[in-house]
Amino acid sequence: MDIVELTRRLHAIRDHNDWRRFHSPKNLAMAASVEMAELVEIFQWQTEDESRQLSDEQREHAGQEVGDIVLYLLLLCAEAGINMEQAVRAKLADSERRFK
Template identity: 55%
Template structure:
């Protein structure tokens, strides 16, 4: 059973970049830097927030901003995977399996 499927997002991001001839700029270096910037923009939303404020952010005027930054992060991540020929679905499934072995769930008896 597939846990995730980013195939459609990866195809849409690739098509968007292709239509704009952005291929020469989508090196792993540039895409990883852009991804880092977008993550920093998400972090900035929470800067100086308390734990409770951060948990309630989707009930504030920042909710749309959070959604936009998360979308940017997802888009750059799949574009980076496209550029590096990485199957993100397989990588995530393998990592989740590795984490399950490394951090087994406690018995609930």
């Protein structure tokens, strides 16, 4: 995944639609949270086994929500000055240290 290229493309969409005024870190975090809730809704009331055996339609829908979440997080990182790759690598290294 080329984070720089994805962010550039997102910014092009944002700028074309004059959405920058809405893209504060606060709003982007809330939007990512709403999309996460939409992902959770797909799994609501399923058993553990059912959640591992999604239909093609459910899998596609879940993928769309994951995409929404990641895109909002990319925008959030850009607005807040967070290097996403560095943040993810640092968190992974911390988890490896703590849980191995």
